[in-house]
Amino acid sequence: MPNVTQIYIQQYLIEVNYKMERIKNIDDNYFFENYKDITKRQKASPRSVIRHIALDFAALIFSLINKRQILKTPRIQFLYIHHIFKDEEASLIQLLQYLQKDHVFISYSDAVRKICNDDIDAPYICLSSDDGFKNNLSAAKIFQQFGISACFFINPEFTNNAESFEKTKTNCISKLSLPPVEFMNWNDVNSLIKKGHEIGAHTLSHDNLAKISDADFELDCLKSIQQIRQNCKEVKHFAWPYGRFFHFSESKQNIVFNVGFESCASAERGCHLGLKTNNYKNLILRRDHIVLNWPLRHIEYFLMRNAMKMQEQNNYFPNVSK
Ligand SMILES: [Zn+2]
Numbered sequence: 001m002p003n004v005t006q007i008y009i010q011q012y013l014i015e016v017n018y019k020m021e022r023i024k025n026i027d028d029n030y031f032f033e034n035y036k037d038i039t040k041r042q043k044a045s046p047r048s049v050i051r052h053i054a055l056d057f058a059a060l061i062f063s064l065i066n067k068r069q070i071l072k073t074p075r076i077q078f079l080y081i082h083h084i085f086k087d088e089e090a091s092l093i094q095l096l097q098y099l100q101k102d103h104v105f106i107s108y109s110d111a112v113r114k115i116c117n118d119d120i121d122a123p124y125i126c127l128s129s130d131d132g133f134k135n136n137l138s139a140a141k142i143f144q145q146f147g148i149s150a151c152f153f154i155n156p157e158f159t160n161n162a163e164s165f166e167k168t169k170t171n172c173i174s175k176l177s178l179p180p181v182e183f184m185n186w187n188d189v190n191s192l193i194k195k196g197h198e199i200g201a202h203t204l205s206h207d208n209l210a211k212i213s214d215a216d217f218e219l220d221c222l223k224s225i226q227q228i229r230q231n232c233k234e235v236k237h238f239a240w241p242y243g244r245f246f247h248f249s250e251s252k253q254n255i256v257f258n259v260g261f262e263s264c265a266s267a268e269r270g271c272h273l274g275l276k277t278n279n280y281k282n283l284i285l286r287r288d289h290i291v292l293n294w295p296l297r298h299i300e301y302f303l304m305r306n307a308m309k310m311q312e313q314n315n316y317f318p319n320v321s322k
Contacts, residue, residue, distance in 0.1 A: 031168075033086055055298045062305070076114060076115055080129055080267070085135055089142065104125070105147065117274070130241075140152075144195060200239055264283070271286065
C-alpha cells in the first residue's frame with residue numbers, strides 16, 4: 001500500500017502535469033506582463049480548488065485563536081515569491097504592510113547568521129525570490145520602500161539568454177510551466193546588488209536534481225558560482241529548484257556546502273528556531289512559497305501554523321537526527 005509521502009508525490013506530479021498540459025501548446029509570442037493572463041491559460045486544477053476551500057476553512061478556525069500572540073513568537077520565517085506582475089504589485093505592498101505590524105524584516109545573510117548563532121530574539125521575516133524574472137525589479141523597488149534587503153536566486157543560464165525570446169520561452173515552458181516571462185539580464189541583476197540585495201544560486205538552468213547524479217550536480221554548482229562571480233560580486237546562498245525534499249538528498253546537501261555555499265534552502269513550509277549544533281553545514285532552510293494573488297488570510301494561516309509547529313527538527317533534512 002502506498003504511504004502518505006508516495007500519495008503526496010503522486011498528487012504533486014499530477015498537479016505539475018496538469019499545468020504543463022495547459023501551457024505547452026501556448027503559441028503567444030510575447031512576454032506576459034499580468035498574472036491574470038497566465039491564470040486564465042492555466043485554469044485552476046481540481047486539486048487547487050479543493051486546496052483553496054480547505055485553506056479558507058483552516059483560516060476561519062485559526063481566526064478564532066489569539067493571532068497577535070502567536071505571530072509575535074520569536075522565530076525566523078522565510079517567505080519567497082517567484083514573480084511580481086503588474087497586477088500583483090498592490091498585493092505585495094498590502095502583504096508587507098501586514099507583515100511589518102508583528103515582524104522585523106531581516107536580510108538573508110543576517111537570517112542565516114542568526115539561526116547558526118542561535119540568536120533569535122524577535123519574530124523575523126526574511127524575503128527571497130526564485131527564478132530571476134525581470135519583474136523582480138518591481139519587487140526590489142517596493143522592498144526599498146520598506147527598507148527590505150532580499151535574496152534573489154537566479155539561474156545563470158536563464159540570465160545569459162535573457163535577450164533571446166525563443167530560449168526564454170522554451171525555458172519558461174519546459175522548466176517552470178509558465179508562458180514566456182522575461183528574465184533579468186546581468187545588468188538587472190547588478191542593479192539589485194547596488195540596491196543592497198543579495199544574489200543566490202538556483203542551479204544553472206533549473207533542472208530537477210532528483211534526476212541528476214551527484215557528480216553532475218557538483219559541476220553545476222561550480223559553474224553557477226563561477227558565472228555569478230564573473231558577472232556580479234559574490235554568491236553565498238543556494239536554493240534548489242522545485243524545492244521539495246524529494247527533489248534533493250543529503251549527499252547533495254553536502255556538495256552544496258563543500259563547494260563553498262554558506263546556506264542551502266528548500267521550498268518546504270516551516271519556520272526556524274536557532275541551530276543547536278555548531279555545524280552550519282547541517283542546516284536546511286525552509287521557505288514558504290507565496291503567490292501574491294492568494295488571500296492574505298491564507299498566508300496568515302501558514303504563518304500561524306508554522307509558528308505553532310516550530311521545532312528544532314525543522315533545521316535539518318527529515319528523518320535525520322543530528
Ligand atoms: Zn525555481
